[in-house]
Each structure stands twice: as C-alpha cells, then as structure tokens.
Amino acid sequence: MKKRIIAFLVILLLVLSACSPQFTDEEDQVIDHSLEEVAPETAIIPHHSLEEDNYRVLIDSNLSQARGVITNQISNRLDIDELEEGLQRHSKSAFDPSNHFFQEGQYITRNVLFDWLERSDSTEEDSKGLNPEIGDEGSVEEEEKKNPKYLSHILEQNYLTKRDEEAVELAGISLGIAMKSVYRFQTEIGGPYYYEDISHEEMMNEAESIVAEVIQRVRQIEGLENVPILIAIYREAPQNSLVPGNFVAKTMIAGDKASVDKWETIEEEYVLFPSSYAESTYPDISANIVDFEADISTYFPNYVSVIGKGFYQDGELRKLTIEIPVSFYGKAELVGFTQYAYGLILSGFQNHYDMEVKITSGSGTKQEALIFREAGEDEGFVHIYR
Incomplete structure (x- = not known):
C-alpha cells in the first residue's frame, strides 16, 4: 500500500529561551490542497533545531497512540528517558536528522500494545501476548521464576521526510524493545516481592524470538507494509539503579523484508x-x-x-x-x-x-x-x- 502521507500548514514557531542554544535553520512545510484521499492535517514544524544533529519534532494533535503505556511498564524513570532518547540517537544511523522529522508513534495503539505485553495463553484463541505462558506444574513462585516476563515495553517512533515542497510522508519507523534484566513479581496481592535475575544471553534469545513475531505483526498494520524499520534491543537496569540500562543490539529491516538478517552489537553502558x-x-x-x-x-x-x-x-x-x-x-x-x-x-x-x-x-x-x-x-x- 502507499505510504501514509501527511500535509502540514506553514506555521512559524518562535522559540524563546533564556539560554543560548545553537540553532540550525530549515525550510518550513506548506499545506497540500491536492490530496483527495485524506483530509490535510496541520502541524507546527519548528523553524529551528536545538542542536545541529537533532531532529525537528512535529508538534500536532497526533500524540502517541500508546501514550502513557511506558510509565505503567517501566518503573525506573532513568530507563524511560534513556529508552526514548537512546532510540532517537540510534535512529540517526538510519534516518538522517538533516532531512527527517520526528513524530511520536502513530501506528501501534495503546490497546494493541497492552495485548502484546501480556503473557501468551494457549487457552485463548486470540491471545496476542509476547511474554511466556505461565505453567501449572509447580508452585506459583517456581513457575514465575521459570517463565519470567522478559518484555517490558515496545516504543514506536516515526520518521518523516518531504514528499514534495508541500507535504511530508512516513519514511520509516524505529522500535525500541525494552527487556528486563531482573524480573520482579508477587505470588499474591499484598505479598512479598521476589526477584529473578535474567542473564544477557537468556534475554537476547527471548528478544530475538519476540522481534521476529513483532516484525510479522507490524507488517500487517496499514501504512507499515513496506517501510524501513530500525529495531533496537534495550536491557533495563534494576528497578532502584541510579543509572539507566543500555541498548545492546540493533538491526535494520528493509522495506521489502519481514525478517532479521543480522544483529549489530551495541557497546554502550552507563x-x-x-x-x-x-x-x-x-x-x-x-x-x-x-x-x-x-x-x-x-x-x-x-x-x-x-x-x-x-x-x-x-x-x-x-x-x-x-x-x-x-x-x-x-x-x-x-x-x-x-x-x-x-x-x-x-x-x-x-x-x-x-x-x-x-x-x-x-x-x-x-x-x-x-x-x-x-x-x-x-x-x-x-x-x-x-
């Protein structure tokens, strides 16, 4: 299908600040009156970026379709910040900030994301959960430890480019796959918390399996059938850590592909x-x-x-x-x-x-x-x- 096309009205955004950041000038977009299949949408496109290698962020009424989910799934605020900022940093290798605009995720909705973050359930025909199914062979504590919830969150970011002088269109998306390093759980409401460490190797094995399924599902979403997808795996820090976790691997999925060719190791740490x-x-x-x-x-x-x-x-x-x-x-x-x-x-x-x-x-x-x-x-x- 055709890439989603969005038209924007020219609005000059004046940035007032008490500090003195370095700004980079770019051209503004104008509204496209020729589009008949979709009604034109308007947005503010800042005339300046705060730093030369930063994305200009579209300011419009289209907030993230999964807004607020991340705060329910990741407890460490440092991890939330690094997942969002770090995914933008790694996206620069695929989507050049000099000719791409940033927009919050518009395709994976809140309800869909919550379904994906649940455990799978073989007793439900339409189960969408990407975390392991819980068994009933041992105690609740034993089964939780054997089958931890590895996946915490999937963060979507959209990157757009000019289609012509009057409009921009989706050029690709980035997905941050947040994985736990420590699984924290309770066996009963109000009971004590238990902790299960997850090794890097175990986490990567699960992440690769999850990513393979995510790609298949994303390709079925209207507008994402043939766009490039950057996927980066993030390993969270323990809940009370004073520093965030880090990205450990990434891969680029071409627009005509629906599987991973190879992973690139990311050597980062706080x-x-x-x-x-x-x-x-x-x-x-x-x-x-x-x-x-x-x-x-x-x-x-x-x-x-x-x-x-x-x-x-x-x-x-x-x-x-x-x-x-x-x-x-x-x-x-x-x-x-x-x-x-x-x-x-x-x-x-x-x-x-x-x-x-x-x-x-x-x-x-x-x-x-x-x-x-x-x-x-x-x-x-x-x-x-x-």
Whole structure:
C-alpha cells in the first residue's frame, strides 16, 4: 500500500529561551490542497533545531497512540528517558536528522500494545501476548521464576521526510524493545516481592524470538507494509539503579523484508561513580572523581557527596555528569563555590569527553548552578540560576 502521507500548514514557531542554544535553520512545510484521499492535517514544524544533529519534532494533535503505556511498564524513570532518547540517537544511523522529522508513534495503539505485553495463553484463541505462558506444574513462585516476563515495553517512533515542497510522508519507523534484566513479581496481592535475575544471553534469545513475531505483526498494520524499520534491543537496569540500562543490539529491516538478517552489537553502558565496578573497570576516572571530592570537601565540608554518571561507547567515555548537593546560606557563597568547582574541572579532568556538573541544594531538589564543557574545548560554560 502507499505510504501514509501527511500535509502540514506553514506555521512559524518562535522559540524563546533564556539560554543560548545553537540553532540550525530549515525550510518550513506548506499545506497540500491536492490530496483527495485524506483530509490535510496541520502541524507546527519548528523553524529551528536545538542542536545541529537533532531532529525537528512535529508538534500536532497526533500524540502517541500508546501514550502513557511506558510509565505503567517501566518503573525506573532513568530507563524511560534513556529508552526514548537512546532510540532517537540510534535512529540517526538510519534516518538522517538533516532531512527527517520526528513524530511520536502513530501506528501501534495503546490497546494493541497492552495485548502484546501480556503473557501468551494457549487457552485463548486470540491471545496476542509476547511474554511466556505461565505453567501449572509447580508452585506459583517456581513457575514465575521459570517463565519470567522478559518484555517490558515496545516504543514506536516515526520518521518523516518531504514528499514534495508541500507535504511530508512516513519514511520509516524505529522500535525500541525494552527487556528486563531482573524480573520482579508477587505470588499474591499484598505479598512479598521476589526477584529473578535474567542473564544477557537468556534475554537476547527471548528478544530475538519476540522481534521476529513483532516484525510479522507490524507488517500487517496499514501504512507499515513496506517501510524501513530500525529495531533496537534495550536491557533495563534494576528497578532502584541510579543509572539507566543500555541498548545492546540493533538491526535494520528493509522495506521489502519481514525478517532479521543480522544483529549489530551495541557497546554502550552507563557507569555510576563511585562504585566498586567503576573503580575496577575505569580506575582513571574513578581516581579523578575521588580527588575532586576530596578537594570539594576541603572548601565546603558540609556538602553531601559527589555522584557521577559516565556514558561509555565502545569503551570510551563520551559524557561525564556529576551532581554536587550542597546547602548554601547566601548567593555569594554559591558563586564562590561554583567558581572553585569550575577551576577543579578545568585542571582535574581531561577534555576528550563532554562534562556536565550540576550544583544543587535542598537535598538535590533545586539546581543552583550548571557547569558544562564540551568535548575538545579548553574552557567551559557556567550558569548560576537566579
């Protein structure tokens, strides 16, 4: 069938901000009056993208057809953010941000998605569940552990390109397949929680089987019969983790295909500093943060602690984020502390990765200052909130 075609009205979006992001200009779309088979839809297409390699997001009344499902299925807010942002990041390899627009998923509906996330049930003729069926050979606890719910969520993102000067059309979709690393369950309402660890190998075996079925179902959805599909598998962190999980594999399904040819391994991870894992795996950065914390404590002994989060790709640190919760008793005190921390950043950390420092107060609930240094730069940016 023909690709879904959407027409958009020219609306100039003025972006007002107190900060100074870098903007990239693009052309606006105009309404297509020639379409007869569908009524034209209107949307705001921002005239600027916040960064050169970011997608411009269509702003219209067509919110995600599965809006809100993700918060019911994934309990760790960090995982929710990384699943959404990371899927966009990996989509750039298939859908170039310079000529593609982003739109929330419009094809997999809320009800359909909930059906897919259930357990399969051989007693129901129309069972659509993609998680394993639960057995009755042992106790409830034993059966839950033998047949954990591996699949948490399927995130859909749509990518569109210009059809002509007057309209855009769907160019492809991305699907993020969120898989559990730990299965948390109860055997009775109000009873204790049980936890079952899921190995990487076991998770991948289940994910590949789930993806094969998802592709077949997606190809039966009107409008998705012959569009390219990027699929990325995401391994969630444990529920109370202070850092998110990570994408582990991805594949591209051509528009005329309905199966996976091969998987590409993704080498990414988020690392918590300080931690025993960070100390043994990334000793240099761990030592930098220990020294940084020691210097902070000599200046301001009543700070809480330094908490760091590193994002690694292919074993290389790409971004280091540090949060410093401190109680301040005046603006001068905040300014002096921020200046001191900025000097420590420039002298104590290498500049081959992005670095962001958030200075907070009120048990970390209020951000007081921001320090940011882009990879490759000798100087950074400092902002103190008023």
